[in-house]
Amino acid sequence: MKTHDTLSRPAVQSLVASRIREVANAGMGRSDVLPFWFGEPDEVTPDLIREAAKTALDTGDTFYTHNLGVPALREALARYASELHRPVSADHIAVASSGVSALMLVAQLLLNPGYRVVIVTPLWPNLIEIPKILGAEVISVPLQLSTRRADPIWELDLDQLLDALTPDTKALLINSPNNPTGWSMPRSRQQIVLDHCRKHGIWLLVDDVYERLVYDAPAGARTCAPSFLDIADTN
Secondary structure (H helix, E strand, O other): OOOHHHHOOHHHHOOOOOHHHHHHHHHOOOOOOOOOOOOOOOOOOOHHHHHHHHHHHHOOOOOOOOOOOOHHHHHHHHHHHHHHOOOOOHHHOOOOOOHHHHHHHHHHHHOOOOOEEEEEEOOOHHHHHHHHHOOOEEEEEEOEEEOOOOOOEEEOOHHHHHHHOOOOEEEEEEEOOOOOOOOOOOHHHHHHHHHHHHHHOOEEEEEOOOOOOOOOOOOOOOOOOOOHHHOOOOO
16 A cells, blocks of 8 residues: 555655644634734624625525636726726636635646746746646746845846746746735836747736735825736737
């Protein structure tokens, strides 16, 4: 009889454990520990959303829907994205069960064993391990803490990134604004990276989940961080 470990793929056995999960498991249920582990608020889901979910259950809305998500939801998301960026069609929106599930689906769409993937780090551990699960080679380009100013800031060595994006690279993963550093890629550098990726046929996978966490805009302005969505096209 084979043990559980011998049934696992070596790529899975070599994955790095989630330190956040270890901390959470140790602290859950303790009143003397503040739960700063997961990316979630400290308030429960608003009544409006909870009531809508309960109503859907009560009316029997529990069957399969479109693979890309409920059309009305996709249309609402397209309108929201279009207010922040260039016009976005609902045909270009897909809804997954979670952010990590969506990232895994995209990785499965793009990556095969042996493919080369470049990742700007630090990055949420799941995004680093997902390509490894699929057998891809992961190359890390780390942000650097610059002390040239009075207030140290995180910066990306653009030349180092471009050097890492060799013609045999399959995909580039970027999280901007970045968790946990707060670093954000300026529009001018996004254009350079986009042009380089187009030149070499490199897929660009960008996690913009924190795009609304911008604090240098005028009060009351509806703004977001620079996004590749604003400069990318389908040509």
